[in-house]
Amino acid sequence: MARLAGVSRQTVSLVVLGDPRVSDRSRRRVTEAMEALGYRPNLMARALASRRTAFLGIVLGGLANPFHADLAEELRRAGATVSFIPILTPVEEKATAERTAVEGLLEMGCAGLILVSPMMSREDVEQIASRVPTVLLTHARGPSDVDLVHSDDWGGEREVARHLVIGGWDPVIYLGYDRGVEGDSSSLRLAGYRSFMKEAGLPDRHESVSVRGDSVAETAAAIAQRWDRGFALACHNDLIALHALGTLSDRGLRPGEDFAVAGYDNTSVAGFPGIGLTSVDQDTAELARRAVELLDERINGRTEQRDVTTPVRLVPRRSTGAPGL
Known part of the structure; x- marks a missing residue:
């Protein structure tokens, strides 16, 4: 390749490594030679040679959750x-699966890790962070040697509860997960819901139900059988809300008229025609941008912890009776 490009082998190596010291003329000649020979640089070899890998490891739950799919793209x-x-x-939401995934990424030489809603213990995360720069995404608490990026989960779910109560829905029932993980959004969103319901003086309409992915339809159907019409579901995320919305619609109930349902995440699916799901927008693009930014800073030597909270906004749609939607 060096002979074809008319440059030294060292120049070819510098071009492959993206070294800025190579002149535009030499870079163009090497690039043209690569194309003529059908050469594709080995990314792992290039990373090792540069002594700073360009690989970013991302561990998150299954992509069946539309929030995870949107977040992965961002x-x-x-x-x-x-x-x-x-x-x-993507892994099963279990600590053992997450640890296995992390080990594989570290063996590949990842420069840093972004862990999305991990189920692992604080001790596991501390051990990982001692080996590689790490950011926890969607967790509000964690060890001092990791950075945190999350939305205002408490405030966001308060806005959902407020919206439903002001809309005249009664009762307002929270559907969420019981993950039991420090700083997880599941506990913060539930706390936000409870805070507003207590403040509104509605203790008799203060009810939360813990669900699993395979129990949402059954739970929503049971609520409809108990309350018939007029009730609202404040859901931990859009995935739960979409399952509940479909289940209740299949029973002949009309969203926004017979019942209300609100999600959280404002995923790309929420605004699709025929769905119109009220949801909380936590600015997925900003979450991703800040997570990558903090990880890059860690890789470049920053040691003090950063905790970033992104603002949220409620996006009303027809699933809660928002007019014109």
Whole structure:
């Protein structure tokens, strides 16, 4: 390749490594030679040679959750701005699966990790952070040697409860997860819901139900059988809300008229025609951008912890009777 380009082998290596010291003329000649020979650089070899890998490890729950799919795309976009090559690892939401995924990413030489809503213990996260720069995404608490990026989960769910109560829905029932993980959005959103319901003086309409992915339809049907009409469901995320919305619609109930349902995440699916799901927008693009930004800072030597909270806004749609939607 060096002979074809008319440059030294060292110049070819510098071009492959993206070294800015190479002149535009030499870079163009090497690039043309690569294309003529059908050469594609080995990313792992390039990373090792540069002594700073460009690989970004991302561990998150299954992509069946539309929020995870949206977030993965935003992380890819954000990573590209600082030349990260994302390695996305969807896993079952279990600590053992997450640890296995992390070990695999570390063996590949990832420069840093973004862990999305991990189920792992604080001790596990501390051990990981001692080996590689780490950001917890959607967690509001964590060890001092990791950075935190999350939305205002408490405030966001308060806005959902307020919207439903002001809309005249009664009762307003919370559907969420019982994950039992420090700083997890599940506990913060539930706390926000409870805070507003107590403040509104509605203790007799203060009810929360813990669900699993395979129990949402059954739970929503049981609520409809108990309350018939006029009730509202404040859901932990859009995934739960979409399941409940479909289940109740199949029973002949009309969203926004016979019942209300609100989600959280404002995923791309929420605004689709025929769905119109009221949801909380936590600015997924900003979450991704800040997570990548903080990780890049960690890789470049910052040691003090950063805790970033992104603002949220409620997006009313026809699933809660918002007019004109």
